[in-house]
Amino acid sequence: MPVLHSLTTRQAIAKLSPSGSPHWKHYVPIPVVFLVGLTLTVFLNHELYGIEREAIGQRFREAGEDRVVAIRKVIDNKILMLEAVRSFFHSSARVERHEFRDFAQPFLTHEGGVGSLQWLPRVRADERTAYEAAVREEGFPEFGIREVVEGAILGPAGAREEYFPVHFVERFEENRAVFGFDPLSSAVEREALERARDVAQLAASARIQPIQDPEGGAGVILALPVYAAVDPPASVENRRRSLRGFILGIFSLKVIVSSSLDYVPDAGMNLEIADLTASAADRLLFSVAAKGAGSEHGLKFSLDSALLEDLRYVEEISLGGRRWQVTGTPTIEFIQDSLTWYPLLLLPIGLAITSLVTGYFVVNIGRQQKIERLVVKRTTELRHSNQQLRDAQDHLIQAAKLESVGRLAAGVAHEVKNPLGVIQFGIDYLRQATRDSGDLSEVVQEMEDAVSRADVVIRGLVDFSRAETLRKESRDLNEVIQQSAKLVKHELTQHNIILQMHLADQVPTIPMDANKIKQVFINLFMNATQAMERNGSVIVTTGLTDGQGSEATIVVKVEDTGPGIPEDHLQHIFDPFFTTKPPGKGTGLGLSVTQNILKLHHATIDVANRPEGGASFTLRFRFEGEKE
């Protein structure tokens, strides 16, 4: 049964579409929430990591600052020491060797990193011999002013205008080699000393290799000029003229830095000090790795290697006319110790929260879907009940109308039929009296026809208006149509009209009063026959349409090949007493009666003209759809 099968499928789809398969839009929030959660998690992770990096950077900067401050402090102490020695010289016209030793000794004892503390007096060329003799007299028989000869070898100083030999040197034993040495013979020292002399300020040398340091570590010379007067002369010329000599301090950078680091806690920072004023080759002064630096631990995350490379603390120290740059770099341990697991922890936590929220949405949308389905179901049921109520109301109104019309019609019929009866008897009498009188017989016949017509109208009216009690039983509509066709077969044949039946293979049985429904089809067939008069076809088709569950209908079409119905008549075709037939051919009640019978069966009838010509009546019988 193909028709019925397709109906069932379509019904199933129709049932599903409003409630069964929820719209995809309902599910949009789920991926959106998930994506937002994911994005937020990644964003927060990134932000937290950024905050942590910032904090690490801040801590590193503070550690760097601490170190630079400590280094400055140590250097300031050295400068203070040199200035103290200078003040000592300013305060004494003549300083004896033992006085210098006594004065310098406490500094050397307490101040680490001092390789040697020296006094370099100015010795003019003409004073050299007497000077050297005087020192030898002090108990240094081999003393002589010496200088760098052929590289590093110290030899007797050549003749020149003036000399600045190392006259006093403390930590004498360790520095005995430089006793009598004139540093101005060496380029590095000369640059610093001449600068100190000319600017009347402390001057620092470029990197040197102090002979006192057996490890060969780098060192620096700090030189302070000592003039004849306490206040240095204003002009360079006078400064050169009035120069008495230099106070020199030779310091080990390693000791300076390491002693400064004693003041600050270990922070995992590698330090490097470079002399920006020196040539590229001599720039690096000193570098020290933090304790435990360079261990083999891997980093926690690959991201940290970037942090390791990015993190740098750079600060400049100005010292004796030179610019030192202190650069701090973190050790792997510093990074390791500084990093926390919080940014990483955020990922699973964020994902968990995202999953929970998404899950909530899934559950909530599911619940919402369920509620919506329920609402749709209830709305449909309500609509259906409402329709049924309206139908029942219409039916009641219709029944009430019919009842009142029926009562009226019955009264009218009685009142009209009696006079019609009188007239009929009168006609019969006249016919008998005027037999064979030509025209009069014809008149009498016309009168009788008129009575007959009036009688048909009265009968139709009574038929139409009668409140019917249906005797319903479950019947197959196809069968009822076929039985109706049999009843009009003779009439159709007479008018040479062919009845074509295209009935669905199987239609569901519906409750009906078969006699009434037969009357409906007989009316429609007769109507079509009268419309075509002779030759033509009446086409009957039955089929099923899908609908919303109980709205499924059996559709019957009764079509003819006649002239059709004028468009302006279409809306009145079911009105009582409306007819397009010639006077005397129809009561105008047939289609009204038809419609009433169908209404009593909760069925509908519509009329239209076929595009190819002829009228088309469409009847729809609702039936309960199959429950699935």
Place this chain on the structure above:
Amino acid sequence: MSDKKKILAVDDEVQMTKMLKRNLDVTGKFEVRTENEGLKALAAAKEFRPDLILLDVMMPDADGGEVAAQILADPDLKGTPIIFLTAIVEKQEVEGSAGTIGGHPFLAKPIRTEDLITAIEENLRE
């Protein structure tokens, strides 16, 4: 004694009984007496002793069915054929009761005289 059959026509419509009587008189076969009040029908019948009664169903003063019952209950009138004439009974009811009301034949107004005479003659034969 005339061999004309005696017909009693009872109907509240004076014109109806008048025309009916005229048409039946013309045939020369019947002696027709008319009565326009239902309540007087029994008395008229007892007096006239009709061979057949034509009885209207709906009359202002009496119901045709009740009148028929009274007449048939009378020992003298028992067995008198009755034909009902009515303006209200519909075709379906006629079909449903095989053209009779309570076993009596029935004619719906307007009635052609020819049909009336046929019905009378058929009922007189029975």
